[in-house]
Amino acid sequence: MTPLLEAAGLQLRFGRITALEDVSLTLWPSEVVAIVGESGSGKSSLLRVLSGLQRPDAGRILYRGADGSLHDVPALSEATRRRLMRSEWGFVFQNPRDALRFSVSAGANVGERLMAAGWRHYGRIRQEVAQWLARVEIDPARIDDDPARFSGGMQQRLQIARSLITRPRLVFMDEPTGGLDVSVQARLLDLIRGLVADLGLAVLLVTHDIAAARLLAHRIMVMRGGRVVEEGLTDRVLDDPQHPYTQLLVSSVLAA
Amino acid sequence: MQEVLRIEGLAKTFTLHLQGGARIVALDGVSLSVAAGECVALAGPSGAGKSTLMRCVWGSYGAGAGRILLRHAGGEIDLARADARSLREIRRTAIGYVSQFLRVIPRVPALEIVAEPMIAAGMAAEEARERARALLLRLNLPEALHALPPATFSGGEQQRVNLARGFGPPRRLLLLDEPTASLDPANAEVVVGLIEEAKRAGVAILGIFHDQAVRDRVADRLFELHPVRERA
Numbered sequence: 001m002t003p004l005l006e007a008a009g010l011q012l013r014f015g016r017i018t019a020l021e022d023v024s025l026t027l028w029p030s031e032v033v034a035i036v037g038e039s040g041s042g043k044s045s046l047l048r049v050l051s052g053l054q055r056p057d058a059g060r061i062l063y064r065g066a067d068g069s070l071h072d073v074p075a076l077s078e079a080t081r082r083r084l085m086r087s088e089w090g091f092v093f094q095n096p097r098d099a100l101r102f103s104v105s106a107g108a109n110v111g112e113r114l115m116a117a118g119w120r121h122y123g124r125i126r127q128e129v130a131q132w133l134a135r136v137e138i139d140p141a142r143i144d145d146d147p148a149r150f151s152g153g154m155q156q157r158l159q160i161a162r163s164l165i166t167r168p169r170l171v172f173m174d175e176p177t178g179g180l181d182v183s184v185q186a187r188l189l190d191l192i193r194g195l196v197a198d199l200g201l202a203v204l205l206v207t208h209d210i211a212a213a214r215l216l217a218h219r220i221m222v223m224r225g226g227r228v229v230e231e232g233l234t235d236r237v238l239d240d241p242q243h244p245y246t247q248l249l250v251s252s253v254l255a256a
Numbered sequence: 257m258q259e260v261l262r263i264e265g266l267a268k269t270f271t272l273h274l275q276g277g278a279r280i281v282a283l284d285g286v287s288l289s290v291a292a293g294e295c296v297a298l299a300g301p302s303g304a305g306k307s308t309l310m311r312c313v314w315g316s317y318g319a320g321a322g323r324i325l326l327r328h329a330g331g332e333i334d335l336a337r338a339d340a341r342s343l344r345e346i347r348r349t350a351i352g353y354v355s356q357f358l359r360v361i362p363r364v365p366a367l368e369i370v371a372e373p374m375i376a377a378g379m380a381a382e383e384a385r386e387r388a389r390a391l392l393l394r395l396n397l398p399e400a401l402h403a404l405p406p407a408t409f410s411g412g413e414q415q416r417v418n419l420a421r422g423f424g425p426p427r428r429l430l431l432l433d434e435p436t437a438s439l440d441p442a443n444a445e446v447v448v449g450l451i452e453e454a455k456r457a458g459v460a461i462l463g464i465f466h467d468q469a470v471r472d473r474v475a476d477r478l479f480e481l482h483p484v485r486e487r488a
Contacts, residue, residue, distance in 0.1 A: 028341065190362045215361070219340050233340040235316040242318070244273035251274060 002064055004029050004170055004202050005050065010059035012045055012226075019045040020056065021226040029169070032196060032203040034217035034234070036210065036249065042226035043206045044174060049074075050204060051089065051172045052081050066169060086116045090168035090201075094178035096155035099162060100147050106133070107143035110162045117166045132161040136191060153184035157191065164195060171196075173205045177212060189215055210253045214238055222246045257291035259327065260429055260460035261313070266322035266336070268308055281484045282308040285322070288479050290429070295451065295461040297475035304481040306464045310431045312336070313462065314353045315343040326350065326429065348376050353431040354422035358414040360407045366392065367402040370420040377425040384424070391420035395446055411438045423450050430454060432463035436470050448473055 005027040012020040019042050027033055035043045048054040050061060052073045061073035066088055071080065085091070093099050100109050111129045119125050130140040136157040138150075147158055156176065163171065176192065177185040189212050196203055196216065207213055213220055214234060221231040222243065230243040241247045268283040282305045290296045298306040311317040313324055319336035326333050328350050333342065347353075352373070361369065367388050374384035392402055395416040401409070406417050415438045422430065432451070436444040444467060451474045454461060465471035471478075 186362055190364075193361070218344060231340075232318075233315060233343055236318060236340070236343075239311070240270075240317040242271075247273050 001029060003027060004031075005061070005063050005204075007050060007061040008059060010046070010049060010061070011057045012042075012049060012054070013057055018042075018226040020049065020059075023059070023223075023226070023228055025050070025221065025228075027170070027202055027204060029202055030200040031219065032201075032205060032217045033219045033221060034205045034207055034213035035221045035223060036207055036213050037223035038208060041223040043223050045226075046223070047172050047174055047204060047206050051091070052076050052084075063170075086113070087166060088169050090163035090166070090171040092156075092160055092163050092171065092173040092176045094175035096147075096152070096159040099159045100155060102146065102148040105144045106138070106147045106150070106158055109147060109158060110165055113162055113166050128165065129161075132165045133158075135195070136161045137187075151184075152180055153188060156180065156188055160192065160195070164199065164201075167199065168201070170202045170204070173203060173207075175207055175209075176205070177207075177209065185209075185212075192216060210238065210249065222249065257294060259289050260292050261327075261462065262289040262323075262325045263287055263309075263313070264323045264325070266309065266312060266324065267320045268305070268312055268317060269320050283312070283320075283481075284484045286481065287322075290460040290462050292428075292458045292460050293455050294476050295455055295463060295474050297471050297478050298462065298464050298481055299478045300481035301483065304483050306481055307433055309481065310353070310433055310462065310464065313429075314351065314431055315347070328428065348373075350428045351431065352422045352425065352427040352429070354418055354433065354435050356415075356434045356437055358406060358418040358421075360405065360414070362407065363405050365403045366397070366406050366409075366417050369406065369417060370424055373421060374425045379425065387424060388420060391424060392417070394450075395420055396443055412440070412443070415439060416443060419447060419450070423454065426457075427454075427459055429460045429462070432461060432465075434464055434466050436465070436467050444470055 003026045008024040010020045010023040023046060035046060037043045049056045055074045063071045063073050065071055107129045110132055111125045114125050114128060130143055133140045133143060138154055138157055147155055150158060177188050180188065193216055205216060217234045220234050220237040221228050222237065224245050230237060230246045237246060238250055241250050264287050266283055266286040270280045270282060272278045286309060298309060300306060308317060312319045313335060315335060322336060324335040326335055328346065367385060370388035370392060371384040374387060375381055389402060397413060397416050406414050419435055436447050448470055451461060
């Protein structure tokens with residue numbers, strides 16, 4: 001087996017602020033890696049750099065495509081990057097508004113990903129969309145509803161259906177449970193956990209929620225000030241943290 | 257008897273950065289081995305490092321020094337130095353760990369929690385669910401509970417789910433941390449039976465048994481751990 005994504009020596013600065021300092025990461029197929037840290041730790045910058053949205057000042061990122069070819073992510077042409085984002089990559093943003101269009105129906109939001117992937121038969125698209133709505137626990141009868149009238153949790157589940165319906169191999173998630181009520185968060189995390197396992201997805205999950213990382217991730221990377229201060233198996237990092245910052249992070253969480 | 261696990265000079269110190277860098281020496285130069293079909297019981301007072309030693313073997317604690325050698329896939333792997341990916345693979349295929357408490361996953365039914373490591377280890381889903389069902393019934397967990405998530409179960413019921421999960425897949429090494437702690441005598445008896453079967457199947461077992469009657473029946477030998485301070 002070969003890694004899906006390999007990054008080494010990533011550097012990124014904004015003026016005098018260091019966003020990333022010598023960050024390296026290897027992600028294997030079907031592996032879920034959580035990147036945890038507080039605001040400003042560089043975790044969201046890392047996600048943007050790894051997904052080609054932001055070019056690093058230095059370092060290399062290689063993505064191995066479904067056809068086995070190696071892509072140099074920072075050097076991707078806009079056309080190739082768009083193709084990957086439509087097919088092999090998925091995104092789940094903290095704010096569903098960043099992914100959904102509120103001018104069209106819930107079903108259209110999910111179905112347009114299939115159309116972009118080349119599906120043409122309207123009936124089959126609608127059928128597939130209905131199945132995915134059910135899979136993310138949205139009543140398929142609401143397929144023609146306006147997503148603006150959905151609750152925050154439902155909008156987030158709709159975004160997940162939109163992102164996963166094309167069966168991406170690699171999903172970037174940025175605080176997917178961020179703005180939600182605690183009870184809604186638990187349900188969403190559990191839904192994500194089930195889907196990720198069933199579909200065998202590789203996931204890069206940025207979160208400040210240690211419980212979410214514990215539930216979803218196989219491995220954890222702890223970031224602070226643009227650097228990875230600790231990484232390893234999820235239970236190793238959380239049960240036997242070595243770095244002072246990781247110890248602080250873990251001790252700040254109520255035992256659940 | 258073939259050696260499955262050999263621990264050499266294992267040391268573990270915790271540095272508590274939030275308490276001014278206080279250092280707690282939990283293990284200092286522990287060496288022991290466990291053979292196929294053998295059950296070794298860790299003994300010693302509370303605070304002697306019994307659970308710490310188990311967690312170092314499981315990998316949820318990092319070893320400070322020493323080697324933890326597991327015979328695996330025709331060779332030997334040092335768990336003290338294995339990377340996260342290798343440890344995951346070892347957990348999937350070779351080592352089982354029954355901790356004192358079940359880490360409940362929300363909304364996942366008991367049967368699926370038990371079947372999951374068997375499926376991960378390569379068993380067909382139907383076969384895994386059938387074995388999960390049989391194990392839960394053997395541990396006196398009625399069928400009506402199998403489809404429910406164990407979050408609302410009693411401590412003893414959760415422990416039995418945990419045991420079924422641990423004894424489900426074929427293993428080379430089983431780590432049992434107080435497997436009968438919250439069980440009544442009838443269920444403790446079932447666990448003794450499961451341990452005896454595992455031993456006959458050649459599984460190496462390292463355990464902590466609070467219940468001395470259980471320990472005397474399943475353990476082939478005791479390995480005494482002493483709190484590090486007293487040993488100095």
